[in-house]
Amino acid sequence: MGAKKKQGRQACCLQTMANDSSFLFSGIRFDRKRFGGDIAKFEKKESDHALNVSSLIEVEEVEPVGGKASAKKRKRKGTVSETVDGFNVFKKSKSAERPPKDGDKSVIEPVLKKEQNRQLERDALFRKKHNIHVSGYNVPSPLQNFNELSSRYKCEKYLLRNLVELGFREPTPIQRQAIPVLLHDRECFACAPTGSGKTLAFVCPMLMKLKDPSKNGVRAVVLCPTRELSSQTYRECKKMAKGKKFRIKLMTKELSRTGDFSKFPCDILISTPLRLRLAIKRKKVDLSRVEYLVLDESDKLFELGLFKQIDSIIKACSNPSIIRSLFSATLPDFVEDRARELMHDAVRVIVGRKNMASETIKQKLVFTGSEEGKLIAIRQSFAESWNPPVLVFVQSKERAKELHGELAYDNIRVDAIHSDLSQKEREDAVDNFRAGKTWVLIATDVVARGMDFKGVKCVINYDFPDSASAYIHRIGRSGRAGRAGEAITFYSEDDIPFLRNIANLMAASGCEVPSWLMELPKKKWKKHRPKRDSISTKPKE
């Protein structure tokens, strides 16, 4: 009995590994005699899904390396850490722990088997071509094009029409893989660079899954870390749903206070965590029928402080068949750990490498000596290459106000955004920046994530970012959708200890980094960032 259990688990591991493209070609020995029963059972189950091809069978076919060698190989190969991580995901996953039982002795048709193998091989090559890394058991084939949405998944006309009208021609890598995963009702955590189309990757399957508007209460929830981002996601969502009468609602202050969702039918609800939690507490919204939950910028949402709120929302979504998904450009290990506790049978989709800056951004470092030097440097930078609209990030609200005051005298249209402003002022700041009325927007990290300011060509980190992920997200406001972007990061004496972290990111995303930088000692981000001198040059009274 015990032996049988062990066999099963082993089969399961192999399967997980075989799903990763790197494993398909590195080869794993699979003892068909021992696990034959398992395979047969899997194959039978999978034949119900026309598009899901069992990977177990594949394993036997590609078999040049000895069984023990495969473990060693795993340690050596570059892509491996991901695979090993991915494997761990399923070690904890309950359904993956439940391997098929012995006993089914049915024989598989050799022809079918061959075809399945070919499909798997095609998928692996295709993923490799688009730099998509997956782990998880039985990952659905990636999309070749958007037309497959209708040929494979019977997507309705309105959605295809909207895709064309909005200018989506070719799916991006994250869309190619995450959309089929979600359409197969699989939970998913996805990591892809900034500006690579993550929003569409979860909105599109969401609309397809919901099919039609209904009066069954809230059926889909999207959570975002800031109001600006939720309102942006709301707009994208409405654009994609054009032609269908879905009731899509943005959780505004008003709605969270007085809105009674049992009275307004609502299919899709987009909110920040606290507002939604407030509505739940006041029993204004019932999430027990939610079929689809998206945590956008999930690593931010999983940060301490926000996590507690998320947790209560996740619990309120009590529908057992709910499909949850996590999206972000950065996916630290602690988020994956928490995600594992949360999700079952999830597929992990990574485009490029985890926690990487977008490769379309030209990144520069500028030494400014002291705080005062920064003000000179930013003016100089404007004089040298005036490339508006420019987004300037500072460390705190106070500093945003100060810098705003300084630059306001310079005859440039400058504005600031931070959380001390009223909702209206924040909205106006974003709208004016988008409309080109504001040339330079000074911001705290409130708009560092997810915001899509299409025209932004240049991001200036006036204050050094607080973390690698803050850097990645900030500079990711430029260079979106494959366009070129520029990022300039100022650093003063005080920032030098943390410079190496940024240098590494720059080098990893293909930017030239002076060699002395790479020789700096490695140092972890400090909790206590240096206290910065005031920006203001005006004499103090």
Next chain:
DNA sequence: AAAAAAT
């Protein structure tokens, strides 16, 4: 450590 997230 700051920012954001409710009123």
